[in-house]
Amino acid sequence: MxxxxxxxxxxxxxxxxxxxxxxxxxxxxxxxxxxxxxxxxxxxxxxxxxxxxxxxxxxxxxxxxxxxxxxxxxxxxxxxxxxxxxxxxxxxxxxxxxxxxxxxxxxxxxxxxxxxxxxxxxxxxxxxxxxxxxxxxxxxxxxxxxxxxxxxxxxxxxxxxxxxxxxxxxxxxxxxxxxxxxxxxxxxxxxxxxxxxxxxxxxxxxxxxxxxxxxxxxxxxxxxxxxxxxxxxNENKFLIAPFHSVEKSIYEKYIRENVNFFDKLIFDYYYALRDYFFRFNDSSFNSLIKFFYDFLSLPYRVYRKLTFLVYNK
Structure with missing residues (x-):
């Protein structure tokens, strides 16, 4: 140099x-x-x-x-x-x-x-x-x-x-x-x-x-x-990745209080949904369970997609 x-x-x-x-x-x-x-x-x-x-x-x-x-x-x-x-x-x-x-x-x-x-x-x-x-x-x-x-x-x-x-x-x-x-x-x-x-x-x-x-x-x-x-x-074999609990703790500590009311609703819904479906990790989840999870998480995924389209062109 x-x-x-x-x-x-x-x-x-x-x-x-x-x-x-x-x-x-x-x-x-x-x-x-x-x-x-x-x-x-x-x-x-x-x-x-x-x-x-x-x-x-x-x-x-x-x-x-x-x-x-x-x-x-x-x-x-x-x-x-x-x-x-x-x-x-x-x-x-x-x-x-x-x-x-x-x-x-x-x-x-x-x-x-x-x-x-x-x-x-x-x-x-x-x-x-x-x-x-x-x-x-x-x-x-x-x-x-x-x-x-x-x-x-x-x-x-x-x-x-x-x-x-x-x-x-x-x-x-x-x-x-x-x-x-x-x-x-x-x-x-x-x-x-x-x-x-x-x-x-x-x-x-x-x-x-x-x-x-x-x-x-x-x-x-x-x-x-x-x-x-x-x-x-190996986490890919789960419906909800085991790392979910860590992600949720990060959300609660660093994100939740620093976003607007609408964002808070979207993110709270998403993490509550993941909490519910996390229980199915203990068994071989079937395609019907995955369909319901994918369907119910659609609002969050659409919001995420729109955010990236707007800010990460």
Missing amino acids: KNIKEDTLLVSIIVITYNSADYVLETLESIKNQTYKNIELIITDDKSKDNTIEICNKWLDENRKEFTSSKIIVTANNSGIPANCNRGIHAAKGDWIKIIAGDDILLPDAIENYIRFAGQNEECEIIHSKVVRMVHRGSEIEKINAERYPKTLHQNMFPKTQFKLLRFSTMVLAPTVFMKKDLLERLDYLDESIKLCEDWPFWLKLTYHGSKFYFLNKEMVLYRIHEKSVYSS
């Missing part, structure tokens, strides 16, 4: 691990192989039951000289994803933070591209990009490239528009996010009360309070999807 100012920015890459022994070496090697070299590496583990820590310690002993600084953080008790991330963030000294799970892979020029993009967009505080999905199908791995021009949150939107779209789902792919540490500090870090979701609550909070996402239209990360993933594709 030719820009001396950009080279002087310290980037803290935080690897969050939990029973990550199978893939963490690939993650760490991808960080070592970055074309951008002013990197602080922090590995923070959430009380793994396998030998993740031993693997990481051995690798760091052999590769510590590749980084400006490095450390491993361990905890006595499993505390959830947001708390694990926050431990790394609190320890970070970098201007920018990149959080990556211990089974994903950074493409070699990812950090260089993020830093260059940030330099070209001086007001941006948080960037997201595209991923290549690595889907494990037995012994085979299928790589699925992103759409060329995806419809997503971008810098030409107002923060309130991004919030309107985020009400329906997280949209932003957490493995691609690159953000300033002072943004996290200003918004009081990630919400540790919602233990299985670190990203969506923070996206809602930052857009509601006037910050916005910038979009870098490049693939930066190989995102692994396998049977041990926190949100694996």
